[in-house]
Amino acid sequence: MxxxxxxxxxxxxxxxxxxxxxxxxxxxxxxxxxxxxxxxxQPAWTLVGAGTFDINETVRSEASVMPxxxxxxKQKATGFEPDQNLVHLSNGDITYDFLIVVxxxxxxxxxxxxxxxxxxxxxxxxxxxxxxxxxxxxxxxxMKKGRAIFHNPSxxxxxxxxxxxxxxxxxxYFRKHGILNQMDIQYWSGGSRLxxxxxxxxxxxxxxxRGNIQLNFSYNLTKIDGPNHKATFVxxxxxxxxxxxxxxxxxxxxxxxxxxxxxVRNSPLANAAGWVDVDKGSMQHTRYANIFSIGDxxxxxxxxxGAAIRKQVPxxxxxxxxxxxxxxxxxxxxxxxxxxxxxxxxxLVLAEFDYTxxxxxTFPFDQSKERWSMYQLKKQVLPRLYWNAIxxxxx
Numbered sequence: 095m096x097x098x099x100x101x102x103x104x105x106x107x108x109x110x111x112x113x114x115x116x117x118x119x120x121x122x123x124x125x126x127x128x129x130x131x132x133x134x135x136q137p138a139w140t141l142v143g144a145g146t147f148d149i150n151e152t153v154r155s156e157a158s159v160m161p162x163x164x165x166x167x168k169q170k171a172t173g174f175e176p177d178q179n180l181v182h183l184s185n186g187d188i189t190y191d192f193l194i195v196v197x198x199x200x201x202x203x204x205x206x207x208x209x210x211x212x213x214x215x216x217x218x219x220x221x222x223x224x225x226x227x228x229x230x231x232x233x234x235x236x237m238k239k240g241r242a243i244f245h246n247p248s249x250x251x252x253x254x255x256x257x258x259x260x261x262x263x264x265x266x267y268f269r270k271h272g273i274l275n276q277m278d279i280q281y282w283s284g285g286s287r288l289x290x291x292x293x294x295x296x297x298x299x300x301x302x303x304r305g306n307i308q309l310n311f312s313y314n315l316t317k318i319d320g321p322n323h324k325a326t327f328v329x330x331x332x333x334x335x336x337x338x339x340x341x342x343x344x345x346x347x348x349x350x351x352x353x354x355x356x357x358v359r360n361s362p363l364a365n366a367a368g369w370v371d372v373d374k375g376s377m378q379h380t381r382y383a384n385i386f387s388i389g390d391x392x393x394x395x396x397x398x399x400g401a402a403i404r405k406q407v408p409x410x411x412x413x414x415x416x417x418x419x420x421x422x423x424x425x426x427x428x429x430x431x432x433x434x435x436x437x438x439x440x441x442l443v444l445a446e447f448d449y450t451x452x453x454x455x456t457f458p459f460d461q462s463k464e465r466w467s468m469y470q471l472k473k474q475v476l477p478r479l480y481w482n483a484i485x486x487x488x489x
Contacts, residue, residue: 095167097125099414100181100190102171104128104156106484107196107389107403113161113487114411125165127183133159134224135480137400140256140436141473143221143230143347144263151477153224159485171197174361176382192384192414195363195370197355199252199390199398205351212320217345221260230260233345234267239276240344242268243325245315247351248284252390252398255433255445257349258288258298264347265305266438280308280341282315282327293453293462294435294445301437301464313339315348354391369393374449375426377410383417386410394429396449400480401432404489430454434472442469 099115101108104126112124133156141147160166173182174193181188201222203210212218219230242264246257261281268274281288281302288302288309289295302309312331318324325346329337353359359368363379370387371380374394379385388406390398405427412425429449436442441464448454455461461468483489 095125095186095188097165097188097190098123099125099192099194100188101126101194101196102181103195103197103389103391104130104133104160104166105196105198105389106400106480107198107407108194109133109159109161109485110403110407110487110489111194111196111388111410112164113485114407115414115487116161116163117487118411118415120163123165124163125167125188126160127167127169127171127181127188128156129168129170129184131156135477137253137434137472137480138477139221139224139227140259140263142227143219143234143260144267144436144439145231145234146439147473149224149228154481159481161487170357172357174357174363176362176379176385179384190384192418193382193386194410194414195358195385195387195391196389197358197391199352200355201350201352202249203350206315206348207317208320209318209348209350212318213348216320216323217343218318218320218348219345220348220350221256222350230347234264237268237277237345238273241278241280241342243280243282243341243343243346245325245346245348246281246283246285247349248312248314248330249351249353250398251349251352253433254397254399255289255435257283257347259436260347261307262301262305262435262437263439265301265307266441269305270439274305278308279305280310282310282313282325282341284312284314284330286311286331289435289445291445291447291451291453294433294443297443297462297464298435298437318346318348358391363387365393367393374429376413376423377406377427378413378417378423386414394427396429397431397433399431399433400484401446402430404484405430428454434468434476436469436472437464440466440469442466442472444468444471
């Protein structure tokens, strides 16, 4: 098989890129390699876990979002030979003139001992999968008192705010049901601080104070004993290096450690950290001029969010078309990312920032304040925009 442009991945990035390319030139020969039957709107899973969004509204068939005119190759990519312009698939090979690598991120559930066997039971929950997100709300509803732990790994994760968004929603849930003073809420994070942009972190620290939440930084979750409700954390900071803490819980929300998919991580396309090695402005590979990458698998020093993809797609499209036409690339990405951080039911802080962690806000008001209007943007507006405009290449 040979195609002019081969896109690895049919998620947000792959579908949006194909749609925008075909809007610019409907004659392009584009193939998307994507094994999945289903396409998910993952940003709503926090709201699913908090009981305010229907999980079935977050899934559609992959066929329904595939742009017309694209060749859908329903296989897994397994490896790359960029010197031969070749991609290995689960059943055969495909060659290309230009390659776009956007397979998303890999959730490494097995990296935490005992997690796969206890996830979705024993009050061990995670909003990071379609199957388990609804269980988070089942657990919330069952709580009357005790210790609720919310965990964030030390690896990059998709939507860096998600591990603590559900904590704020849970805290508000406990408050609304009159049991907040019966709850011991703890945040155990592999990060060194709550949020990387001081303007927004200031508000979030107030939310933490309001919920009497205990913060623990520079810890990795290494083991979960679900039946006995125990979690083991190991410190790796200067002050807590190799300290082992065994913590009992009544509920725990786990965010799995994440990485680029193995077939990317172990390929010639990867940088030292295992992500696709691209220029952070142009989205072009640093060694192979006919390869581009954006999104969660790309080695870009910014938060891995759908909002970042929305700004990366047009840059990639412009620059790829320029390279195809033997012209200079002129489009550059500034690192824009956005994190709509729900801080309670009907409250949201819309964090928007660039590579330098400088706020780059859309609205003419202070977005570090908790707002009902921004909560409605996340719950009502953004899902519709995703299905009806972003995936159709109109954003």
